[in-house]
Amino acid sequence: MSGTLYGVGVGPGNPEDLTIRALNTIKKCDLVAIPTKDKEQSHAYRIIKQAWPEIDKKEVLCLPFPMIKDKETLEAHYEELLLQVLDLLDKGKNVAFLTIGDPTVYSTYLALHKRIRREGHPAQIVSGIPSFCAVAATLQIGLSEKEQEVHIIPASYQGEDALSYSGTKIFMKSGRTLKGFIENLEKWEKNHPCEIYAVSNCGMQDEVCYDGVEELVKNKEMMPYLTTVIVKEGNKER
Amino acid sequence: MSGTLYGVGVGPGNPEDLTIRALNTIKKCDLVAIPTKDKEQSHAYRIIKQAWPEIDKKEVLCLPFPMIKDKETLEAHYEELLLQVLDLLDKGKNVAFLTIGDPTVYSTYLALHKRIRREGHPAQIVSGIPSFCAVAATLQIGLSEKEQEVHIIPASYQGEDALSYSGTKIFMKSGRTLKGFIENLEKWEKNHPCEIYAVSNCGMQDEVCYDGVEELVKNKEMMPYLTTVIVKEGNKER
Numbered sequence: 001m002s003g004t005l006y007g008v009g010v011g012p013g014n015p016e017d018l019t020i021r022a023l024n025t026i027k028k029c030d031l032v033a034i035p036t037k038d039k040e041q042s043h044a045y046r047i048i049k050q051a052w053p054e055i056d057k058k059e060v061l062c063l064p065f066p067m068i069k070d071k072e073t074l075e076a077h078y079e080e081l082l083l084q085v086l087d088l089l090d091k092g093k094n095v096a097f098l099t100i101g102d103p104t105v106y107s108t109y110l111a112l113h114k115r116i117r118r119e120g121h122p123a124q125i126v127s128g129i130p131s132f133c134a135v136a137a138t139l140q141i142g143l144s145e146k147e148q149e150v151h152i153i154p155a156s157y158q159g160e161d162a163l164s165y166s167g168t169k170i171f172m173k174s175g176r177t178l179k180g181f182i183e184n185l186e187k188w189e190k191n192h193p194c195e196i197y198a199v200s201n202c203g204m205q206d207e208v209c210y211d212g213v214e215e216l217v218k219n220k221e222m223m224p225y226l227t228t229v230i231v232k233e234g235n236k237e238r
Numbered sequence: 239m240s241g242t243l244y245g246v247g248v249g250p251g252n253p254e255d256l257t258i259r260a261l262n263t264i265k266k267c268d269l270v271a272i273p274t275k276d277k278e279q280s281h282a283y284r285i286i287k288q289a290w291p292e293i294d295k296k297e298v299l300c301l302p303f304p305m306i307k308d309k310e311t312l313e314a315h316y317e318e319l320l321l322q323v324l325d326l327l328d329k330g331k332n333v334a335f336l337t338i339g340d341p342t343v344y345s346t347y348l349a350l351h352k353r354i355r356r357e358g359h360p361a362q363i364v365s366g367i368p369s370f371c372a373v374a375a376t377l378q379i380g381l382s383e384k385e386q387e388v389h390i391i392p393a394s395y396q397g398e399d400a401l402s403y404s405g406t407k408i409f410m411k412s413g414r415t416l417k418g419f420i421e422n423l424e425k426w427e428k429n430h431p432c433e434i435y436a437v438s439n440c441g442m443q444d445e446v447c448y449d450g451v452e453e454l455v456k457n458k459e460m461m462p463y464l465t466t467v468i469v470k471e472g473n474k475e476r
Contacts, residue, residue, distance in 0.1 A: 020253070129366075144343055
């Protein structure tokens with residue numbers, strides 16, 4: 001009988017944000033898989049280790065997903081990872097693939113999930129706290145009330161179109177494009193009443209919160225990859 | 239010294255989706271507050287009870303939030319709830335207000351949170367798995383990959399505008415407006431390649447999943463309040 005692949009969301013950074021199911025799934029699995037080349041580089045592994053140090057006794061499968069955009073190279077690489085995972089599942093092993101945040105929101109796990117299911121093997125998603133919920137909790141703000149819409153906009157976003165959505169806009173993992181985005185935002189907010197916040201490395205020891213566009217502008221050169229920017233329509237009321 | 243109000247997200251329904259922090263917060267608080275007139279009516283209370291039956295020994299404060307839209311009546315009601323909570327905080331009590339899903343996404347807790355902070359008392363948000371993440375996990379689908387945007391549209395939505403957003407659209411707690419929405423969706427999808435799913439009472443014992451617009455149309459008369467509809471741009475690939 002085939003083993004099962006579990007895509008386990010471990011939340012954005014604080015080990016207390018782990019769910020009971022995530023922890024139980026990891027404990028019962030034969031192996032833990034991580035998308036980096038070793039344990040030390042994996043945020044997700046560190047999060048679990050703080051909540052459950054015994055994870056160090058588990059066998060670890062390193063499946064580094066390259067951060068490249070060339071489709072062919074990426075496909076070939078996925079194919080190789082897939083074969084490694086399939087081989088384990090065929091041997092009846094259950095594998096917990098760790099992913100920060102929630103596996104359904106911009107995770108590298110999804111590509112593997114679809115491929116494994118396409119091959120007829122069982123793969124299951126275990127929800128985690130998505131970073132934007134933890135970010136809002138850290139900032140002590142709501143994301144949406146009553147009729148407000150919420151829009152989640154991915155990393156590579158650069159234009160101004162998404163800023164014109166109504167309600168709350170969440171810009172995820174802005175990375176290298178963050179500086180340009182903040183410059184756009186600075187111009188845009190002059191004519192649009194809004195609240196602007198950001199959190200870098202939410203839930204981690206080096207977490208930083210920013211309140212207002214001025215703080216973002218001042219720090220735009222040094223913000224890390226895991227930065228979430230929130231733009232709420234309307235004037236501040238707290 | 240003032241007690242603290244905690245808005246605790248308990249996830250959408252399955253007790254295993256509770257976070258370590260949510261459970262610890264409830265355990266350490268002096269009282270548990272729920273937005274219904276008794277324990278039996280509270281989904282959130284039932285979720286905790288399955289994970290931690292000892293909750294029955296906690297003192298429970300019932301703060302029923304009326305489902306009304308008249309602003310003045312609502313304000314007067316909130317004011318009354320506020321005074322009850324303030325009185326407890328002034329006595330140094332810590333209060334865990336339970337809310338299904340995540341407290342930052344369309345929760346009744348947010349109104350109380352803002353008022354308590356405005357009065358200078360401490361209030362903190364404890365993240366929970368939002369229903370739409372659990373819904374995607376149940377359906378075994380991703381919400382967003384690569385450049386895809388995600389749009390979360392609240393209950394009362396009726397028009398066609400939100401359907402034209404790119405990427406993934408999540409329609410939350412569609413309630414009484416669901417039937418009309420499904421009728422719109424049925425017309426709309428004829429000219430727009432998309433995948434359509436829904437989950438009712440996600441994570442609960444009476445959870446139901448729907449795949450494809452035909453299943454939604456067939457069941458539109460009997461779908462419960464806690465129904466989430468997901469519309470993903472593009473043709474199905476699984």
